[in-house]
Each structure stands twice: as C-alpha cells, then as structure tokens.
Amino acid sequence: MARSQQANQELTEVLNQLWRLDTNRLKPETDYIISLQGKAGYVAQGSNYARDRARAPLFTYVNEDKLKGIETYLHFINLLDNYETSTGVSEKVTSEELHENRLFIESMMETDVMKYAHKYLVSKGQSSSEPGQFKRQLYDIWFRLYHRDRSGGQDSCGFEHVFVGETKFGQEVTGFHNWVQFYLQEKHDHVDYKGYKARDNKYTPDEDDHVLNLQFSWNGLVKPIGGCFIGVSPEFEVALFTIIFLMSTQKMTSVVVKVDEYVLELVVYRHGRSIGTSYPKLLSSNHKDL
Incomplete structure (x- = not known):
C-alpha cells in the first residue's frame, strides 16, 4: 500500500464509512461494561509470568441477547470451537x-458493512462484482488452511489466528485479537486479564474506548500485549482487515489512520493468499462521546 498521504486519507475515509455503517456494534456502558483497572507491567521475552494488575475480569457485563440475537455474532460464535489451538x-x-464457515460469510454479506467493503474493492479492481466470487475470496483469505508450524500439517488459518487465538510450542499465546472470544473465554475462567497497556505512558485509555491494548493469560500462557477492538461487530473487523490485505502486496502492511475518535495503527501480515495475522494498535483517542 502506498505510504502517501493521499492513500492514507482515502483509506481513512473508507474505514470511517465502515465505522458509520456498523450498526451491529455494541454500545459501551449500555451493551457492555468493562473495568480497565491497572496498567500492565513489562513481560520479558520468552517469560510466562506477568504481574496481575487487574484483580477483576475485564468484562463486567455483556448483553448476551445481542450476541445471540444478531446473526453475524451468532454464526461467528459457532466458529470459535472449531480449531485445535496448538500450532503443529x-x-x-x-x-x-x-457449513458454519459459509453461514458466517453469508450472514456478513447481508450487512451494509460488507456490502460497502465489496463495492469499494470492486472499484479498486481487487474483487469481482459477482457476490459468489467475493465470498470465495473471503473464504481463501480467512478460512483456507495453511502451515504455520512447518513441522506439521495444515495447522492454521487467518480466522483461527486472529479471532480464536493459538498457542506456540505450548509456551506462548499468538493471535487472539477478538473481544467476543476474550469475553467468552474470560467468562469460562480460561482468560485472566492482567491490565491495559498504554503507549509510551502518554495516553491512558478509558472504559468507553472501542480499541484497547491488553495483557492477559490464556489457559495459563501469557499474551504480553494484544491489540483488539472492543464492541465492534465481526463483519466490521473482517471488512476492515480484508480491505487492507487486498490493497497491499507487502508481506507486512502497517497503516496509521484516524477512525472515529481513534488514531490507530492497523497491522496486517500476509501468508500467501491468506491473512497471517491482523490487529489494531491504539495510539491515541480524543475521548469524545460516541
């Protein structure tokens, strides 16, 4: 992706339109309540210990009627138990x-978010205008299996890594950048939230923020820092990262954009025709009401 201001400005406008169209996004303090608590400490590379700066869970409340009543969330949640978490x-x-993968893609295609993303990608020559072709493209990007650990068989895909999470050599957590998975795993005592990470100690997030940098452990293994959107719909994340993926041929693409009140670094790694990983980093926020 070109690093010109014009390219970033266009991407900013596209992503802000996705944000405006995301009517399935949950509202902070209404549909969910989080408790940020303490600032997470440093974790040495290779260490599996993180001091717990948060005695309580991150999520105090989530309106599960929304998770069960909105089709894209329902189909998304059905996918979360389909994977072996260990690479290799x-x-x-x-x-x-x-069938569950296809139902999820079909449900996303019915949303204004994905319709807009598709239209934009067609205008850029990155996708076919034929919906069936675009669905196959989404399938390849997110669900096509590939080798992450070269010692084994096809052990990973973009969806598993980004939204479900994986463990590497039984020693570290990789991926796991989704708030719904975080909430459900925390609810079942598989996730222990350790605290939030602030960038360069210059910015402290608040509990209305829709993007956070978190530290946590998952089944006893530490994720030193993980950026994730909070409250957004599955289709918003899939659309956003699909656009960045298809608009770049680089192995790693990093763009800084302002989406709503947030200045974000959006990172996408390519794994052939599929996503290797993708995540947001919160750089700053204007703290205005949404």
Whole structure:
C-alpha cells in the first residue's frame, strides 16, 4: 500500500464509512461494561509470568441477547470451537464446520458493512462484482488452511489466528485479537486479564474506548500485549482487515489512520493468499462521546 498521504486519507475515509455503517456494534456502558483497572507491567521475552494488575475480569457485563440475537455474532460464535489451538497440530475440518464457515460469510454479506467493503474493492479492481466470487475470496483469505508450524500439517488459518487465538510450542499465546472470544473465554475462567497497556505512558485509555491494548493469560500462557477492538461487530473487523490485505502486496502492511475518535495503527501480515495475522494498535483517542 502506498505510504502517501493521499492513500492514507482515502483509506481513512473508507474505514470511517465502515465505522458509520456498523450498526451491529455494541454500545459501551449500555451493551457492555468493562473495568480497565491497572496498567500492565513489562513481560520479558520468552517469560510466562506477568504481574496481575487487574484483580477483576475485564468484562463486567455483556448483553448476551445481542450476541445471540444478531446473526453475524451468532454464526461467528459457532466458529470459535472449531480449531485445535496448538500450532503443529493439523486441523481437521468437518462438513458441519465448512457449513458454519459459509453461514458466517453469508450472514456478513447481508450487512451494509460488507456490502460497502465489496463495492469499494470492486472499484479498486481487487474483487469481482459477482457476490459468489467475493465470498470465495473471503473464504481463501480467512478460512483456507495453511502451515504455520512447518513441522506439521495444515495447522492454521487467518480466522483461527486472529479471532480464536493459538498457542506456540505450548509456551506462548499468538493471535487472539477478538473481544467476543476474550469475553467468552474470560467468562469460562480460561482468560485472566492482567491490565491495559498504554503507549509510551502518554495516553491512558478509558472504559468507553472501542480499541484497547491488553495483557492477559490464556489457559495459563501469557499474551504480553494484544491489540483488539472492543464492541465492534465481526463483519466490521473482517471488512476492515480484508480491505487492507487486498490493497497491499507487502508481506507486512502497517497503516496509521484516524477512525472515529481513534488514531490507530492497523497491522496486517500476509501468508500467501491468506491473512497471517491482523490487529489494531491504539495510539491515541480524543475521548469524545460516541
């Protein structure tokens, strides 16, 4: 992706339109309540210890009627138990899981967010105007299996890494950048929130923020820092990162954009025709009411 101001300005406008169209986004203090608590400490590379600066869970409340009542969330949640979390362990995809993948893509295609993303990508020559072709493209980007650990079989895909999370060598958490998965894993005591990470000690997030940098452990393994959107719909994240992925041929793409009140660094790594990983980093916020 060109690093020109014009390119970033266009991307900013596109992503802000996605934001405006995301009517399935949950509202802070209404649909969910979080408790940020303390600032997370430093974790040495390779260490599996992080001091706990948050005695209580991150999520105090989530309106589960919304998670069960909005189709894209419902189909998204059905996918979260379809994967082996350890890299190096080959994935076995059942016909039922294939069907669940397709239902999720179909449900996203019905949203204004994904319709807009598709229209934009067609205008840029990055996607076919034929919906069936675009669905196959989404499938390849997010669900096509590939080798992450070269010692084993096809053990990973973009969706698993970004939204579900993986463990590497039984020693570290990789990926896991989704708030719904975080909430559900925390609810079942698999996630222990350790605190938030502020960038260069210059910016302190607040509990209305829709983007956070978090530290946590998952089944006893530490994620030193992970950026994730909070409250946004699954289709918003898929649309946003699909656009960045398709508009770049680089192995790693990093763009800084202002979406609503947030200045974000959006990072996407390519793994052939698929996403290797993608995540947001919160740089700053204007703290205005949404």
